[in-house]
Amino acid sequence: SLVTISLLLVGCGVQDNASLKTDDSAPLKPVLIVSGGNSSCERDENKDYTPVGMGMYSKFQQLLADTAERSIAVDYVLTCYRNYNETFDVHYIFSDDPDTIHVAPREDFYVDLDRFLDVTAPGPIIMAGHSYGGWLTMRAVIDLNREFEAAYTLDAISQVECRFTRPFGCTSDPRDIKADERQLIRDNTGIWANFYQTQTFYLHSGKMEHADRNHRLSTSHNGIKTRNEIWDSIYARTVAAAGQSFATSLAMK
Numbered sequence: 411s412l413v414t415i416s417l418l419l420v421g422c423g424v425q426d427n428a429s430l431k432t433d434d435s436a437p438l439k440p441v442l443i444v445s446g447g448n449s450s451c452e453r454d455e456n457k458d459y460t461p462v463g464m465g466m467y468s469k470f471q472q473l474l475a476d477t478a479e480r481s482i483a484v485d486y487v488l489t490c491y492r493n494y495n496e497t498f499d500v501h502y503i504f505s506d507d508p509d510t511i512h513v514a515p516r517e518d519f520y521v522d523l524d525r526f527l528d529v530t531a532p533g534p535i536i537m538a539g540h541s542y543g544g545w546l547t548m549r550a551v552i553d554l555n556r557e558f559e560a561a562y563t564l565d566a567i568s569q570v571e572c573r574f575t576r577p578f579g580c581t582s583d584p585r586d587i588k589a590d591e592r593q594l595i596r597d598n599t600g601i602w603a604n605f606y607q608t609q610t611f612y613l614h615s616g617k618m619e620h621a622d623r624n625h626r627l628s629t630s631h632n633g634i635k636t637r638n639e640i641w642d643s644i645y646a647r648t649v650a651a652a653g654q655s656f657a658t659s660l661a662m663k
Contacts, residue, residue: 411641442486448493459511464490540634552595560647
């Protein structure tokens with residue numbers, strides 16, 4: 411039978427002790443939220459800015475194809491940003507109406523996201539975000555009154571600290587998110603996996619003490635968002651969240 415999954419994709423193999431609660435009377439419906447960073451939006455045929463086609467999109471499409479081979483359907487939310495000199499509004503689409511592009515400030519995006527999650531009645535929520543999208547992932551876990559199966563932060567960069575007028579905020583983890591808020595992220599997620607790099611010397615994140623796992627990868631700021639080991643882990647966690655077994659070496663590496 412077809413297992414329906416909701417994915418909120420906003421990040422690699424990690425191991426945790428969190429257990430999934432299952433209900434044999436109904437299929438699990440995880441949610442994957444994927445969030446791109448600054449200037450990640452693409453222009454569609456109507457010249458609208460959309461997350462479809464952003465840098466992580468090919469990996470996301472492959473994840474959908476791989477889960478479909480296991481008879482797992484996927485619901486999702488994709489978000490992106492235009493150039494931050496223009497606006498901090500979030501551009502986003504929902505899987506139940508992917509042709510409609512929504513544009514709203516972060517707070518209004520949360521309202522729409524809450525509504526979507528309530529309607530789709532999700533089980534485990536998986537978030538993954540790159541750069542500004544990693545910061546958005548962190549803020550979502552803090553600001554939404556929900557528990558999350560997993561959060562993947564990929565070289566997360568602060569929208570508050572990283573500006574042309576504040577370039578030093580572009581070479582550290584998001585310092586505007588304080589220790590008590592980071593503890594809340596850890597408390598509200600089954601696993602928080604943080605990935606960062608330092609090869610792009612003028613734009614990089616860093617180790618986050620409250621994360622369950624920290625992985626420093628040998629890659630660039632743009633390269634980290636498509637690393638196979640990260641997407642293999644997201645895929646494996648999605649399969650596991652659907653109640654299907656998966657090779658431990660891949661799912662919990």
